[in-house]
Amino acid sequence: MNQKIAILCSGGDVSGMNPALKRFVEYAYARNLQPYFVRNGYEGLIDNHIVPADYHDVAGIITRGGTKIGSARSLRFKEASYRAVAAENLRSHGIDRLIVLGGDGSFRGMERFYHETGIAFCGIPSTIDNDINGTDYCLGVDTALGVIKDAIDQIRDTASSFHRAFVIETMGRDCGYLTLISAITSGAELCLIPELPVDIDDFKGCFQSQIAKGRDYFIAVVSEALDSKKVAEWFEKELGFESRVSVLGHIQRGGNPSVYDRLMAFKFVTYAIDALLEGKNHSIICYNKSHFNFKTIDEVALHPYRLDEELLNLAREQFLPTRCQM
Amino acid sequence: MNQKIAILCSGGDVSGMNPALKRFVEYAYARNLQPYFVRNGYEGLIDNHIVPADYHDVAGIITRGGTKIGSARSLRFKEASYRAVAAENLRSHGIDRLIVLGGDGSFRGMERFYHETGIAFCGIPSTIDNDINGTDYCLGVDTALGVIKDAIDQIRDTASSFHRAFVIETMGRDCGYLTLISAITSGAELCLIPELPVDIDDFKGCFQSQIAKGRDYFIAVVSEALDSKKVAEWFEKELGFESRVSVLGHIQRGGNPSVYDRLMAFKFVTYAIDALLEGKNHSIICYNKSHFNFKTIDEVALHPYRLDEELLNLAREQFLPTRCQM
Amino acid sequence: MNQKIAILCSGGDVSGMNPALKRFVEYAYARNLQPYFVRNGYEGLIDNHIVPADYHDVAGIITRGGTKIGSARSLRFKEASYRAVAAENLRSHGIDRLIVLGGDGSFRGMERFYHETGIAFCGIPSTIDNDINGTDYCLGVDTALGVIKDAIDQIRDTASSFHRAFVIETMGRDCGYLTLISAITSGAELCLIPELPVDIDDFKGCFQSQIAKGRDYFIAVVSEALDSKKVAEWFEKELGFESRVSVLGHIQRGGNPSVYDRLMAFKFVTYAIDALLEGKNHSIICYNKSHFNFKTIDEVALHPYRLDEELLNLAREQFLPTRCQM
Amino acid sequence: MNQKIAILCSGGDVSGMNPALKRFVEYAYARNLQPYFVRNGYEGLIDNHIVPADYHDVAGIITRGGTKIGSARSLRFKEASYRAVAAENLRSHGIDRLIVLGGDGSFRGMERFYHETGIAFCGIPSTIDNDINGTDYCLGVDTALGVIKDAIDQIRDTASSFHRAFVIETMGRDCGYLTLISAITSGAELCLIPELPVDIDDFKGCFQSQIAKGRDYFIAVVSEALDSKKVAEWFEKELGFESRVSVLGHIQRGGNPSVYDRLMAFKFVTYAIDALLEGKNHSIICYNKSHFNFKTIDEVALHPYRLDEELLNLAREQFLPTRCQM
Structure with a gap:
């Protein structure tokens, strides 16, 4: 009789989860x-x-953001009694291996759960914030960056037509990765992230x-x-520039998965299944x-995420006030 | 010697102005x-x-949102003395005809200005709000609707993955056109516009x-x-649904002009120039x-814009509480 | 007991059929x-x-091109014996009304079928070629035009970088509608359609x-x-311009339905169902x-489709050799 | 007096060259x-x-495919006499450093040229084919893959609606990279590349x-x-499946540069300029x-490009006939 394996999505959904589900079934x-x-x-x-x-369940889902099987945060799973129920359920299906798409908390x-029950798992880092220590890439980041890029490209149209300052607020929680890459790749004049404190x-x-030389947005x-509101006020007060805040919000989570996220989903899932079959019983698959x-959970979660130094150097070179080009 | 004609953009920019500029130069x-x-x-x-x-000034701009020549609101133009300066400037170039892309205020x-100076103009209704009385269509609406559609499609991905209520706030000032069309074409469950007051x-x-039968977003x-904030709170309180507000904001103004806006820009400008050459000296080109x-300014601006009755009927049939399908 | 109504797609699929299916179920x-x-x-x-x-069958399909229920051409349906089988099948389900998305042949x-069986139908014109006489619009056209626009925008990037002539072949069978609108809205230098014969x-x-003045693509x-191949050769031979043919092909049929096609699908289906309920037993819903x-089938199909005269005038004014701007 | 540096694009244009030009000017x-x-x-x-x-020359170009400064192949540059002229021209401007976006031939x-004239250069691998030995990534690849993905997503819509086999021909010359990644990330059933010979x-x-179990496209x-034509014929003859060939062609070269290409352009140019200033006089910047x-030109160009072994393994596992899932 066949062995059994299950997959689930935990925490915030990301674009790339559906391609992962498709690969999971096929592989x-x-x-x-x-x-x-x-x-x-x-x-x-x-x-x-x-x-x-x-196969039928995953036909056509490769083009869709989010996750077909739903995602959630679970308070109950923090309690041993509920975890015991969960283990019982899995055993009743004969499942002893799990792929988990989620973040370090998950x-x-x-x-x-593994230590209590022996049920093996492999975690696939999945968050648009890209803030999981121990991996260079988390599933969903590239698609989110693409959505942000499209939004900023659109806002630039109107900013440049109307001589305004636009302050665009991006996701990422405490991590400036999305913000920084978006600022670099959209040619922003200003980028403010927690990792690079500046005096505006x-x-x-x-x-x-720049304004004296003709800059008009x-x-x-x-x-x-x-x-971000304070930044907009600064443009109004200090530079006399009409300004607007645009909070990109939840559009950043969705969208047709990019090629890169589809490919990473394919590889993450393939190697995660391989690992479980080879006896890696409780690990996180990382990309470095x-x-x-x-990696073990401690290698991934003991230390907070930090922007890589190369990127920080580019950020410093581009977005510190001392580098501002007149 | 050649006669001369000028074009300008006034008020909020819209996607479609650049194709209009291109056509203007060529025609x-x-x-x-x-x-x-x-x-x-x-x-x-x-x-x-x-x-x-x-020609060189308009090469390649057909694909870009906003307007290459900038747009602005002008307080000074409300004063006769500044209008006199404006007329003097136009005359110094030998220009006695103007195409104006803007709204009814413009x-x-x-x-x-025409009555004071004899300088002829033809107005092309241009606003994503589609709230100009007397014309069925204003330049920029279709592109804005497309941007909103893409945004809602993306938000739906995450809403359906995460079992949330998303309240999406769209532009349009007092006019519900953008909101209503977006709600219909994105398959929204709820649509709230000023023209269709309901008790939520x-x-x-x-x-x-619906929730009892399985609806989960x-x-x-x-x-x-x-x-919109109140609506989100209603979902939380009354239905126990985690909810989020997403204010689409200025992305709605931008974006690569749609085929429809490019075509309407082409036609609006062609016929506006024809009209000026045929001696229509102060008119608004409308599409009905x-x-x-x-039309004259009074035909366009004396009455406030109203949603057309066919659309309102569809709205009533789809989005009144009495039509909600269980 | 409820009355019953069915829908089917016949002939080439178009983007907009899925939104039509969604509206069909809901309405x-x-x-x-x-x-x-x-x-x-x-x-x-x-x-x-x-x-x-x-409802469940149409959840989420509003964003997808093609048709979830499949489309086909049917040789068998031309035979009376098979039509009798078809009627028997419909009657066995108690269905006596049909919505048909397709072209005039369908x-x-x-x-x-109606005259043989009394089973009522309402046809919704659906073809990207926009070549059905009697209606200004066929479902799917706007999305197809959007796909073509995106493709030409992309090709222009490389054409202008590389100093080439690109000959882009679009669909539409004998009808130049797609080609003409695409040429106008993409700012093409040359547009060749059957309705406007020219000597190249x-x-x-x-x-x-133009080349002497700097035009380089x-x-x-x-x-x-x-x-189209001959046109490319003409650029090579007569103008010494390296040239390429790009046959857009089947990408033109697909893609996320545009706002306009979603809205037209919504209206077409709503009014088609209304019409069937009001006793219109064999008609085509047209948009003028x-x-x-x-309209009756004869009003729609007796005469071949012709480009509307306004459009032809724009075409003549823009794309006849005598109008070419030096 | 300032030192001077120039940039040029050689060979086929790619999306990402414009962001590179922007970064070049700024850095x-x-x-x-x-x-x-x-x-x-x-x-x-x-x-x-x-x-x-x-700065003014690069404003807004970050969103555009192709290259603003044009690209070309040059037969004349293969002759020493013309290279001497080129050197003379550069010296007349006081330029002794060049950034070259192109392929290994360039x-x-x-x-x-460097050995003849002492004019230093740094080459940035730029080709959508990703077929340059010595670097994992060539500028333009990610955007091209995105365009292909969108095209295949659109074709899938119509394929699945109409029960057809679609044979999609992608660029890449002798290198199967674009084809393979596209096949994996679009969930293709069949992938044929030179590196993986199979008997169809x-x-x-x-x-x-699969057909017996319900597969219908x-x-x-x-x-x-x-x-590709032969493959389409095979589907017709051997499987009785109506089939179509779609040659994607030059749309693959264009399009709004992806985030990844914008970022790589940023980094490639930054480090290439750094290298020239540090005295690396004739090198290619590679990404591994x-x-x-x-790397030296011999490290890059002496050996032909080969798909990396990890990718080939995925290809074998997914697309060999022996792995086909019934």
Whole structure:
């Protein structure tokens, strides 16, 4: 009789989860495993929303953002009694391996579950914030960046027509990755992230000089951890520039998965299944310097995420007030 | 010697202005007129930012949102003394005809200008709000609707993955056109516009019934004239649904002009130039029932815009609480 | 007991069929009808692939091109014996009304079916070619035009970088509508359609003059009914311009339905169902001058489609050799 | 007096060149260099189309495919006499450093030029084919993959509606990279590339079995080096499936540069300028395992490009007839 394997999505959804589900079903069959879907993350484990999956379930989903099987945060899974129920449910289906798409919090819960129950898992880092320590890439980041790029390209149209300063607030929680890459790749004049504290007043002279030479709009990209409204007010007060805040919000989570996210989903899932079959029982698959490897939860979650130094150097060179080009 | 004609953009920019500029230059030459650009609306008239335009100036702009020549609102143009300066500037270039892309406020100012100076104009209704009385279509609406559609499609991805209610606030000022069309074409569950007052509590029973049958997310599209935050709170309190507000904001103004806006820009400008050459000296070109015609400012601006009755009927049939399908 | 109504797609698929299916299910329920899907056009009628449809079947399909229920051409339906089988199948489900998305050939078959069986139908013109006489608009056209626009925008990038002539072949069979609108809205230098015969050599002098003044690429948009290869050779031989043919092909059929096609699908289906309920038993719903009306098959199919005169005038004014601007 | 540096594009244009030009101008100024543009590749060197570049020249180009300064192939540059003219032109402007965006052929020419003239260069691998040995990534690849993905997503809509086999021919010359990644990320059923020779007849049994189980369309992605027409005929003859060939053609070269290409352009140019200032006089900047490094022309061009082994393994596992899932 076939061995069984299940997949679930935990925490915030990202674009790339659906391609991962498709690959999961196909590769499970290729490796002679019966694939299962768990609906709505750990909630589905507890409530026994666990169903066999077929090719038919994943037809056409590669083009869609979000996740077909739902995602959720689960308070109940933090309690041992509910985890026992979850284990019981999995055993009743004969499932002893799980792929978990989520963040480090989700993996931490899974690690505890593994030690309590022996049910193996492999975690696939999935968050548009790209703020998981130990991996260079988290599923969903590239699609989110593409959505942000499109939005800023559109806002630039109107900014440049109307001589305004636009302050664009991007997601990322405490991590400036999305903000910084978006600022670089959209040619923003100003980028404010927690990792690169600046005194905005230090830009005043440079921006005034740019205005004197003909600059008639500004694009500022600002992390949601900072105060975008204050930045807009600064443009109004200090530079006399009509300004607007644009909070990109939840469009950043969705969208047709990019080629890169589809490819990463394909590889993450392939190697995660391989790892489980090879006996790696509780690991996170990480991507470092174009290479996949497997880390323990402590390697991933003990330390907070930090922007890589190369990127920070580019940020410093481009977005510190001292580098502002007159 | 060639006669001369100028174009300017006034008020909020829209996607479709650049295709209009391209057509303006080409068709002016085709009709043996020397085309001129006026920068930044009426401000440019006053400040004499009026320059001859060439094919070269419009190469490649057909794909870009916003307007290459800038747009602006002008307080000064409301004063007779500044209008006199503007007229003097135009005469110094030998320009006695103007195409104005803008809204009814802009046309009203131009009408006064015409009576004072004899300088002829033709107004092309241009606003994403589609709230100009007397024309079925305003330049920029279709592109804005496309941007909103893409945004809601993306938000739906995440809403359906995460079992949330999303309240999406769209532009349109007091006019529900953008909101209503967006709600219909994105398959929203709820649409709130000023023209169709409802008591949101009347949806409660129907939505509860839908939830009981398995509905696990809601998309509500709400006019900026209404209180989207309150709607989100209603979903939380009354239905126990986690909810988020997404204010689409200025992305709605931008974007690569749609085929429809490019085509309408082409036609609006062609017929506007024809009209000026035929001696229509102060008119607004309107589009009604697939037909272009020319109206006076009073026909356009005396009455406020009203949603057409066919659309309102569809709205009533689809989005009144009594029509909510359980 | 509820009355029943079915929908099917016949002939080439278009983007907009899925939004039509969604509206069909919702509005059928709103009108107290039980909706059915027929798979793969008339083939499904004959093979009794007729199934009740539910909200669940149309969730999320509004964003997808093509048609969820399949489309097909059917040779068998031309034979009376198979039509008798089809009628028997429909009666066995208690269905006596049909919505047919297709072209005039499909409607002609349906008309015969109606007279033989009394089963009522309403046809919704659906073809990207926009070549159905009697209606200004066919479902799918706007999305197809958007796909073509995006493709030409992309090709222009490389054409202008590399100093080439690009000859872009578009769909439309004998009808130049897609080609002409695409040429106008993409700012093409040359447009060749069956409705506007020209001698391409008459452009030579004008194009040479443009090249002398600095023009370094050409975009030509050519109907599939004409010989795009020959046009490319002409650029090579007569103008010494390296040239390429790009046959856009089947990408033109697909893509996320545009706002306009979603809205037209919504209206077409709503009014088609209304018409059937009001006793219009064998009609085609047409759209003329922003107004929906119902025509007989003879009004629609007796005469071949002709480009409307306004459009032809724009074409003549823009794309005749005598109008070429040096 | 400032030192001077020039940039040119050689060979096929790619999306990402414009962001590279923008970064080139900005970073040259940041490093206190006067930037120059050379138009139309080596042709512009020979014809002295070499002009100083300013911020103004690169405003807004980050969103556009192709290259603003033109690209070209140059036969003349293969002759020593013309190279001498090119050197003379550069010296007349005081330029002794060049950034070259192009392929290995272009770099080979530049290497000869360097040895003859001492004019330093740094080559940035730029080709959508991704077929340059020595670097994991060439500028333009990600945008091209995105365009292909969108096209295949659209074709899938119609394929699945109409029960057809679509054979999609992608660029890449002899290199299967574009084809393979596109096949993986679009969920194709068949992928044919030069690097993975198969006997297509070996798929027959598997595909027949899939059809028997309900599969009603096929997507095959095929390298331009192979015979896509023959593949389509095979589907018709052997499987009785109506089939179509779609040659994607030059749309693959264009399009709004992706985030990844914008970022890579930013980094490539930054580090290339750094390298020239540090005295690396004739090198190619390569990207390997997330790390930038500099190689000689022989390291890059002596050996033909080969698909990396990890990718080939995925290809074998997914697209060999023996892996076909029934």
